[in-house]
Amino acid sequence: MSISSPKILEVIRSAKTGQWNIPGFQRGFVWQRPKILLLLDSLFRGYPFGTILNWKVPEAEGQVAGRSSTLRGPTTWIIDGQQRTTALCMLTGQKPYWWKDNADWDRRFSGLKPMIRLRPTADVEFQLENPVRRRSSEWFRVDPFLAELAQVEYEEFEDVLDKHASVAANEVAKKLDIPGDVEEYVTARDEVKKRLTRLGRVLVTELPCQSINLGPVSVAEVFERVNRAGTRVRETDVTVAWVEAHNPGWVRDDFLPFCGEMDDAGWGLPPSLLIPVLVTACGQNPDLRNIPPDVWKDRVRLDDGWKEVKKAIEAVRQSLQSCGVPLGLVPSKNALFPCLIAAMREAGAGAKEMVGRMFLAATASGRYAGSTGTKFREDASLIKRAGSFDEAVDLYVGRLAPRPAVGGGVDMRADAWRIDSDDLCASYSGAGNRYLRLLYFMTVFPNDPRAWFGGNRGRSFTQDARGVLDPDLKPEWHHFFPKAFLKKRGVEDERVNWFGNIAVVDAKANRKINSKPPLTYLELEEVHAPPDELAKQFIPSRSSLHQFDSLDDFLRERHEQLAEAMNLRLHGFGLVK
Numbered sequence: 045m046s047i048s049s050p051k052i053l054e055v056i057r058s059a060k061t062g063q064w065n066i067p068g069f070q071r072g073f074v075w076q077r078p079k080i081l082l083l084l085d086s087l088f089r090g091y092p093f094g095t096i097l098n099w100k101v102p103e104a105e106g107q108v109a110g111r112s113s114t115l116r117g118p119t120t121w122i123i124d125g126q127q128r129t130t131a132l133c134m135l136t137g138q139k140p141y142w143w144k145d146n147a148d149w150d151r152r153f154s155g156l157k158p159m160i161r162l163r164p165t166a167d168v169e170f171q172l173e174n175p176v177r178r179r180s181s182e183w184f185r186v187d188p189f190l191a192e193l194a195q196v197e198y199e200e201f202e203d204v205l206d207k208h209a210s211v212a213a214n215e216v217a218k219k220l221d222i223p224g225d226v227e228e229y230v231t232a233r234d235e236v237k238k239r240l241t242r243l244g245r246v247l248v249t250e251l252p253c254q255s256i257n258l259g260p261v262s263v264a265e266v267f268e269r270v271n272r273a274g275t276r277v278r279e280t281d282v283t284v285a286w287v288e289a290h291n292p293g294w295v296r297d298d299f300l301p302f303c304g305e306m307d308d309a310g311w312g313l314p315p316s317l318l319i320p321v322l323v324t325a326c327g328q329n330p331d332l333r334n335i336p337p338d339v340w341k342d343r344v345r346l347d348d349g350w351k352e353v354k355k356a357i358e359a360v361r362q363s364l365q366s367c368g369v370p371l372g373l374v375p376s377k378n379a380l381f382p383c384l385i386a387a388m389r390e391a392g393a394g395a396k397e398m399v400g401r402m403f404l405a406a407t408a409s410g411r412y413a414g415s416t417g418t419k420f421r422e423d424a425s426l427i428k429r430a431g432s433f434d435e436a437v438d439l440y441v442g443r444l445a446p447r448p449a450v451g452g453g454v455d456m457r458a459d460a461w462r463i464d465s466d467d468l469c470a471s472y473s474g475a476g477n478r479y480l481r482l483l484y485f486m487t488v489f490p491n492d493p494r495a496w497f498g499g500n501r502g503r504s505f506t507q508d509a510r511g512v513l514d515p516d517l518k519p520e521w522h523h524f525f526p527k528a529f530l531k532k533r534g535v536e537d538e539r540v541n542w543f544g545n546i547a548v549v550d551a552k553a554n555r556k557i558n559s560k561p562p563l564t565y566l567e568l569e570e571v572h573a574p575p576d577e578l579a580k581q582f583i584p585s586r587s588s589l590h591q592f593d594s595l596d597d598f599l600r601e602r603h604e605q606l607a608e609a610m611n612l613r614l615h616g617f618g619l620v621k
Contacts, residue, residue, distance in 0.1 A: 045257075049250040052087075052132055053201070055096070056194055056247075058120070059129050062141035064098070067121045067285030073130045073143075073152075077172055080131045081158050084186070085170045087246045095252040096125030101286060120255070121285055136247070137191040158186040160243060162216050164235035181219035184212070186243065193244050205244040213237035283332055284315050290340035298350060310515035311361050311371055313380070318353065320420045321384045324428075325349035325356075330420045356387035363387075363399035365513040367617075368489025368506070372518065375478035378412035379403055382423050382440050389433040398437045401617040407479050408461060408619075409444040441619070461619040463610045465603040471541040472521060484606070485519065485548055487613045491580035494572070496522070498551035501572035505550035522549045524583060525595060526565075528558040533592060544602035547581050562590035582606045 050058070058064040087093065099121045122129060133140045134156060139149045157173035163182035170186075177183040189212065196204045217233035288295040299318075306312050320330035326339055326349035340346065360383045371377070383399050383406075406412065412419060423440065430436035463483070470477050472484075488506075495505045508514050523530075523545050530540045539545075557565040566573055575585035582605040589598040614620040 046255045048253045048255065050253055051198070051248045051250055053194065053198060053247045055129060055251060055253075056132055056136055056138050059133055059140040059142075060138045064120050064122060064129070064141075065288075066126050066142045067099075067123075067288075073127065075127050075131055077156055080134060080156065081170050081172060083128065083131050084135055084158060084246070087249055088168070088170070088243060093249070093251050094125070094128065095254055096129065097123045098125075098253060098255045099123050099285075100255045100257045101290070123256075135187060135190055136194040137187055138194055153187075156187065159183045160186050160239070162236045162239055163220060164232045168239060181216070181221070184216060184240075189240070189243070190247065193247055198248070201248060205241060209237045209240040209244060212240055283319050283335075287340045287346075290337060291343055291346060294343070294346060298347075302354060306357070310517075311357075313357070313377060316416075317377055317381060317384075320416075320424075321356070321381065322346075322349055322353050324385055324424045325352040325388060330424050331417065333417075352388050353384070356384045359387045359395075360384055360399055363396040364403060365515070366396050367400040368486045368513055369400070369403070369482070370485065370513060370517050370519065373478070373482045373485055375407055375482065376410075376412050378416050379406035381412070381416075381420055382406055382427060385424050385427045386433060386436045386440070389427075389430075389436060395433065397617055398434060401619060402437050402440055404483075404614070404617055404619060405441040405444050405461070407482065410479075411444060459621060461614055463607045463614070465600075465607040468543040468603045468606060469599075470543065471538055472543050472546045473541055477543075480543060481521075483610055483613070484543060484546070487606070487610050488548060488581045489513065493548065493580045494577055495550045496547075496571055496573045496577070497549060497553055497557075500550060501570070506548075519548045520550065520552050522547045522553055524562055525592070525598075526553070526558045526560065529561060529592075530595075532559070535595070539599075542599060542603075543606060544599040547583060561592055563587055566590070582609050 143149050159173050161169040162184050213233050213236040216236050222229050222232045323330045383403050427436040492504050495501050495503050578585045584601050611620045
């Protein structure tokens, strides 16, 4: 760790040129105008600023985008102090390198308008501009004054400051209409100049700065300890910053735009998944603690690996969408890791079902619950050793532990992936049952269920015109026996939420339905759920089962039908005999 004391002027310039930057895992600028003003007031009065903590990326050189090739790339990243540094830039009108939205910057900067009270007989005070202060002769706009000084070289700073302060002091003193003789006027003018000089010298205040030179894993831990906002940072997030430092422009021009496109398509994947996949595509083991820096410096290898990753993502996306997997229902996106690694292999016929098989096995077993580093490394090694795509899937699925039983412990049946009707006597909203909720949707998806409620009654809501999963789908979960109806009759919450009482719909049920039994609300004009539509979700259509007195029989029959349908679906993926 090294310690330095750069002047505020130097900090602002480093931020403006990109010599200082912020990693992608940093949050955006969140300070409000009063807090920025308070920072200026503290600096004016000589109060402590706090230490800035920077990360100097080891062995990183490169060209700052759009600047001279003689400049180093953004090898210094702000770990703690981003908000303060950005506030300093805003006070002087110097847009930092990392603030890409010009319109947003102009809006934030133009809305700041800090002012200082300069009347010699009044205490120094900082406030934001308002109509009264704008017309007052004793209030002076700070930002244009500081913006001009921010352009001055340090060697000339005192001379330029003296000239600017003198000119401004004369103008302010004339407007103040100070009573008395010339001597009183001069005294007042000198006091105004003194205050303006003190204001200008804020820019040459030295700030304490600590710099660390560590790897991504240690930096992630440091950030966790010093960040007061509680932002969760993983070592993969820091690795993204590491890549950008070694290969300037790649994250901004290639990685982030692709991530944005995937988000827009409803398939956003986190860096904590993408980076280990990319590392594997570049021929390395996805152990972020031991990746040679040369991997990130080799732009050709990086680009080739990224092409493989994007190709694999598209293949897996198409496979899982055809299987009816909405990404929003996936318990852990890390379950896509083995699928993406396997998808880089040459796949033959039936690849979509094989990808689905691997994904379901990873999800059902909870393979990636908790820490993933060791599991990623083991699984990548296993898949790469396989002789073919099909063998990779078989080896992977075969090594996974049996699915934990709903009641606790481990299900040791030979057919470990099979669903029993008793397994569905569980809350659909429980954190441990997200796999069953996903499997439910995948089971009813091929039946093309239609909307029951709202303006789209009778229309398909899970598939687009091509019969493919709608990427914008946001399914709602409907209690067939409404929750309010059952609670009024003393049914416990857990049982109200059993899978047997759940259906997937595209819109929330009308409030008028909440107190009515199915036998009643299914007859309403605003509801479209005929028997054939109920059958698509394995809901018994006999009206005798749609009364409260038949709730036990309804749940038992529905669980049996649903379990049978789920197992048939799993059979299609080769997980159930």
